[in-house]
Amino acid sequence: MSKVSKKRFIAGAVCPKCKAMDTLALTKENNVEKVTCVVCGEQMVQTEEQVEKVVRQHEQVIGVFKP
Numbered sequence: 212m213s214k215v216s217k218k219r220f221i222a223g224a225v226c227p228k229c230k231a232m233d234t235l236a237l238t239k240e241n242n243v244e245k246v247t248c249v250v251c252g253e254q255m256v257q258t259e260e261q262v263e264k265v266v267r268q269h270e271q272v273i274g275v276f277k278p
């Protein structure tokens with residue numbers, strides 16, 4: 212649990228499995244970017260470009276809900 216590795220959390224991203232927010236951590240393994248949900252353990256392997264796309268999608272969704 213306390214193993215410290217280079218983790219970047221994707222702000223505003225929602226896990227597609229458990230729908231938790233801000234739980235998706237971006238890690239790099241063997242030069243492959245991995246997105247791991249720290250709540251349910253869901254793992255997605257994505258290129259940085261795809262991750263950015265997902266983040267942007269969520270930003271748009273958040274924008275829609277802005278009053």
Ligand SMILES: [Zn+2]
Pocket residue numbers: 226227228229230231234248249250251252253
């Ligand atoms: Zn999850």
